[in-house]
Amino acid sequence: MLDLAESYVLLNRSGKTQRDLLRGRTLINLFFEDSTRTRTSFELAGKRLGADVINMSVSTSSVNKGETLLDTAATLNAMHCDLLVVRHDQSGAPNLLAQKVDAAVINAGDGTHEHPTQALLDALTIRRRKGRLEGLTVAICGDVLHSRVARSNIHLLTTMGSRVRVVGPPTLMPAEAERLGVEVFHEMEHGLAGADIVMMLRLQRERMQSGLVPSAREYFRFFGLDMAKLAAARPDALVMHPGPMNRGVEIDSAVADDPQRSVIREQVEMGVAVRMAVLDTLSRGHGRNEL
Amino acid sequence: MPERRPLTDTIFTSVRLLDPASSLDQQGDLLVRDGLITDFGSGLGRPDGATVVAEADAILCPGLVDMRAALGEPGYEYRETIASAAEAAAAGGITTLAALPDTLPAIDDPALVYLLRTRGEETGSLTILPYGAVTSGCRGEELAEFGLLAEAGAIAFTDGSRAIGSTRLMRLALSYARGFGMRIVQHPEDPSLAADGAATEGELATRLGLPGIPAAAEAILVARDIRLAELTGGAVHFSHVSTAAALRLIRQAKADGLAVTCDTAPPYFDLNETAIGDFRTYAKLSPPLRKEADRLAVVAALADGAIDVIASDHQPRDADDKRQPFAQATPGGAGLATLLGVTLAQVHKGALSMAQAIDLLTARPATLLRTDAGRLAKGRSADLCLFHPDRIWQVEAGRLPGKAQNTPFDGRALEGVVLGTWKAGRRVFG
Numbered sequence: 215m216l217d218l219a220e221s222y223v224l225l226n227r228s229g230k231t232q233r234d235l236l237r238g239r240t241l242i243n244l245f246f247e248d249s250t251r252t253r254t255s256f257e258l259a260g261k262r263l264g265a266d267v268i269n270m271s272v273s274t275s276s277v278n279k280g281e282t283l284l285d286t287a288a289t290l291n292a293m294h295c296d297l298l299v300v301r302h303d304q305s306g307a308p309n310l311l312a313q314k315v316d317a318a319v320i321n322a323g324d325g326t327h328e329h330p331t332q333a334l335l336d337a338l339t340i341r342r343r344k345g346r347l348e349g350l351t352v353a354i355c356g357d358v359l360h361s362r363v364a365r366s367n368i369h370l371l372t373t374m375g376s377r378v379r380v381v382g383p384p385t386l387m388p389a390e391a392e393r394l395g396v397e398v399f400h401e402m403e404h405g406l407a408g409a410d411i412v413m414m415l416r417l418q419r420e421r422m423q424s425g426l427v428p429s430a431r432e433y434f435r436f437f438g439l440d441m442a443k444l445a446a447a448r449p450d451a452l453v454m455h456p457g458p459m460n461r462g463v464e465i466d467s468a469v470a471d472d473p474q475r476s477v478i479r480e481q482v483e484m485g486v487a488v489r490m491a492v493l494d495t496l497s498r499g500h501g502r503n504e505l
Numbered sequence: 506m507p508e509r510r511p512l513t514d515t516i517f518t519s520v521r522l523l524d525p526a527s528s529l530d531q532q533g534d535l536l537v538r539d540g541l542i543t544d545f546g547s548g549l550g551r552p553d554g555a556t557v558v559a560e561a562d563a564i565l566c567p568g569l570v571d572m573r574a575a576l577g578e579p580g581y582e583y584r585e586t587i588a589s590a591a592e593a594a595a596a597g598g599i600t601t602l603a604a605l606p607d608t609l610p611a612i613d614d615p616a617l618v619y620l621l622r623t624r625g626e627e628t629g630s631l632t633i634l635p636y637g638a639v640t641s642g643c644r645g646e647e648l649a650e651f652g653l654l655a656e657a658g659a660i661a662f663t664d665g666s667r668a669i670g671s672t673r674l675m676r677l678a679l680s681y682a683r684g685f686g687m688r689i690v691q692h693p694e695d696p697s698l699a700a701d702g703a704a705t706e707g708e709l710a711t712r713l714g715l716p717g718i719p720a721a722a723e724a725i726l727v728a729r730d731i732r733l734a735e736l737t738g739g740a741v742h743f744s745h746v747s748t749a750a751a752l753r754l755i756r757q758a759k760a761d762g763l764a765v766t767c768d769t770a771p772p773y774f775d776l777n778e779t780a781i782g783d784f785r786t787y788a789k790l791s792p793p794l795r796k797e798a799d800r801l802a803v804v805a806a807l808a809d810g811a812i813d814v815i816a817s818d819h820q821p822r823d824a825d826d827k828r829q830p831f832a833q834a835t836p837g838g839a840g841l842a843t844l845l846g847v848t849l850a851q852v853h854k855g856a857l858s859m860a861q862a863i864d865l866l867t868a869r870p871a872t873l874l875r876t877d878a879g880r881l882a883k884g885r886s887a888d889l890c891l892f893h894p895d896r897i898w899q900v901e902a903g904r905l906p907g908k909a910q911n912t913p914f915d916g917r918a919l920e921g922v923v924l925g926t927w928k929a930g931r932r933v934f935g
Contacts, residue, residue: 283829283830284828304830304832304833305713305714305715305784305830305831305832306713306714306715306783306784306830306831306832307830309783309784310784310828310829324714324830325714325830325832326714326716327714327715328714362714365711388710388711388717389707389710389711389717390707390711391711393708393711394708394711394712
């Protein structure tokens with residue numbers, strides 16, 4: 215998948231297109247959760263391959279969410295959709311949908327469960343910059359408990375032989391995190407020591423409201439990435455973030471905008487290429503698929 | 506309602522008679538006349554006018570007594586009705602059932618207790634013993650009228666699936682109930698730890714991105730309520746116990762002579778959290794399925810007597826409740842039709858003897874409920890269950906008797922088929 219995505223990076227940079235691959239196919243972005251970045255990324259990916267792309271934003275304020283999900287499935291089948299990209303605030307929602315639609319279903323993020331294409335684009339970004347994934351030390355920092363990006367990255371990176379650490383306060387760590395094959399740290403200095411990659415996660419405002427973290431300033435002081443904390447990592451360590459960033463909460467602008475250390479903008483570019491590779495791969499199959 | 510069969514005298518010949526209440530376990534015959542058990546033993550022959558029931562290798566035991574089941578009525582008829590629950594119960598060999606009170610309206614008024622008892626009688630196949638609510642509306646705020654409810658026939662008090670979270674309120678409930686000689690039945694799960702949780706906290710919930718409930722939430726409330734039972738001299742019963750930690754506390758409390766009892770439900774000794782698989786909502790239960798170590802502890806506790814009763818914890822749910830993303834699906838599993846079969850799996854595995862298993866489903870719950878059901882005795886009403894312990898059937902959601910199809914055992918092959926069920930001498934199943 216990464217190699218295929220690599221070829222799409224080159225294609226995109228060359229300005230050429232490959233509009234015949236998905237010509238005549240319909241791709242629907244079914245987003246139950248807001249996301250301009252991911253949705254646009256899939257839209258561009260689909261269009262560059264020649265698909266007809268439709269964006270459907272479904273309000274999640276409807277009384278019976280489950281009904282909306284399955285009713286929508288019936289509607290989509292009637293529209294003969296080929297590729298369905300789903301983002302939902304509930305873990306397992308794409309699984310439920312995949313049982314009911316004929317299209318290939320791509321998970322663009324479900325609750326706190328997984329965000330597979332994010333992990334793929336993160337892996338591609340790392341591989342391009344570092345030449346490999348195996349043996350690298352990657353520190354994923356922040357609200358791991360609620361992060362589907364963290365889960366997908368842990369899954370992919372450990373599979374590819376990276377050494378993965380998770381860093382954050384105990385109240386933002388999932389139960390039995392070490393069973394996922396990662397090392398758990400509660401201090402940035404120790405967690406970042408000698409790391410090749412520092413991946414920062416967004417801290418949502420809700421976490422302070424629900425009492426998991428007392429305040430933003432406390433969080434930033436102990437877990438926010440600034441140049442001082444980054445110094446614990448390797449001098450050539452790269453900084454990543456899935457976006458959108460809460461500047462001053464989990465990451466400060468000096469680090470985020472540092473052209474030497476930050477590859478955050480590159481991640482976005484890799485996102486389109488990776489999603490093209492995913493669409494490419496799924497469109498070749500027959501019957502139901504799920505990614 | 507299906508037509509009732511005519512009441513006939515019945516002679517069961519050459520069956521294995523099993524009545525743990527009297528330690529009876531022998532090959533023999535049993536005679537039913539005018540709805541009552543009139544005789545049993547060997548060589549009763551074939552009396553005139555009696556229907557003969559002869560099934561090779563079958564076991565005849567008392568009709569099962571299910572100590573914990575939710576009926577859909579009143580208020581949730583879309584999930585299950587008394588009629589449909591009675592149908593499922595009969596198919597499961599169950600002739601007496603204790604109904605949970607967290608209905609709509611809740612069973613917090615004596616009139617509703619009378620209603621359930623009467624509706625049970627009307628089924629002709631199931632005796633319904635109603636629980637009374639601990640609090641008005643099962644809202645967890647004010648005590649219900651324990652005295653009036655007891656007088657009307659409530660057999661104990663519980664707020665059903667809702668834990669009594671307030672320590673002060675639980676103390677008052679235990680204390681006040683004691684005055685009427687009644688027991689409080691608790692859903693042992695600390696509500697503030699369980700809020701919005703969907704699965705047991707741990708590796709599986711983490712991987713699936715599901716909000717977790719720590720297994721300790723059970724032991725925490727069990728520990729608290731054991732102390733309150735000691736403080737008040739009241740009697741507490743813990744439902745669907747599922748963790749080793751809680752069982753350790755309960756064993757100790759019993760050893761200390763406190764009035765503490767408990768039950769468990771088949772999912773907690775047969776399944777573990779991996780049954781959730783790929784977000785299967787039929788496996789979403791309250792309390793949630795546990796790790797294997799806890800399941801094994803429950804099996805051990807059934808064998809050594811720490812657990813007093815096996816109850817189905819039947820919680821009917823329909824498609825609207827279950828066809829949702831996992832965290833939003835309503836927890837609960839159907840359990841009437843599978844109560845016996847899943848229990849017998851432990852007999853086949855050698856964890857329990859047949860007598861122990863049937864004891865946990867008949868005499869023991871009957872004793873706790875203070876009913877004279879659950880035993881074979883001359884002159885008693887002929888509530889009977891005839892089953893073949895080795896025949897196999899496949900549990901299939903969508904093809905279960907009754908309305909509720911949300912079985913966590915979907916796809917399972919079970920050894921143990923109910924051949925027939927009799928209520929007051931009338932055949933109501935098979």
